[in-house]
Amino acid sequence: MDDVSSFCDKYEIMIPNMDASYFPGRSKRRSLDINYSHNLRVDIFMLLLIYIFKSLRIISIFVSTDLLLGMASLNPVNSFENFAKNRIIRLVECYMNEFDSSKLWDLSCQLNSFIVYVRGSDKRFINLKGISDLAKLLVKSDLHQTLSLVYLLIKLTLILPVALCVCGTGFLFHEVHQK
Template identity: 35%
Template structure:
């Protein structure tokens, strides 16, 4: 293609593709093949897509988080999998709202109390997971009610009733609620960053600042957010009649006897092995995908922007770029 149009490989100064391995692969990817011919053809991956991949990496590499998303998707498919069950969700939601308004526990007014529904997020669009988990949290008691109706309905197939019973046990558990709250708080930060990076009018320098701000907010969450998250989880569990674990009690591995469980407390497991571990993995992924070389490269290149009569021109940055 380059030869056809009379273009020289030596003049390429940048390349960018999607996340497929045959494009960005380190061994035989197109990026690598071109870099072998011309080391100045720097590869820059779409920032918004890199952010999505960083989120995917956490779900794939942390078994408890991965299991959580599998369960949440399974519940969503079961509860919202037919018109009959969707009507159950709607009826249950309407009844609970009416009870809350009658008890003066719910504000009323224009634009408030809009109908919500469970939605299955897109597998490759991790920004959609934030909205899906918010709805899951808001409809938690409704989901429990619908699962109970599915299990008790004599017309339900035995296999489906058994599946509903297992889902009831799984989601009415402290671990599930803890990860639900943790991922909502984490995705709230990354969702803002994702939306900002997808703006068509976003400039390079501001995009780099947004990435740094996102990392800083995640680090602050890691350093100072544990107490508030735990308090939020306990309040939610109390409201939804989910058993609250004692943080000083011995941690018991799900599905295993006490004899085989490691001698650690619930506090250690949930704070160190879950909270710190997930946030550290997220921060490490962001550091890996938004590395210092690309950050400096893009910041220096912004000096060549002709906008506003080259207001961003910076000779020192151009020397560094060279």
């Protein structure tokens, strides 16, 4: 607490008395009979929770079953036991900016070659723990160039959870600052 106080003193930042009455906005006339401590601990916390829940509802709209099943189909665990080309193609349909109709056909062919290769031709693909390990091994074995569209899809799949979090956080930030 001493470090915070000295920092505030150094930069001339006012430290409110937490027991003092809190007045919302700039008006000193509108008293709610609450103090700064209550405002920080309850009101702001509750607002933050409300906005987080709103953002999670919006994120859930974007995360459909098709996306999740498509991502799971690329999981290398148990020799790609969840691999389902039709689910992967449904996932790709979410990325139409990256995959036009000709690339979609090429990806379909690459997926056929990919699954045959990783299930039998190269023993390094047997004990992978997740999609990130798969991406690393594709680069290490130079298959990321041969199977460039499969590799692109794997990269997009790895980015998707982060992108959803960033979108949710951006929404939350926007909503908090609009109030």
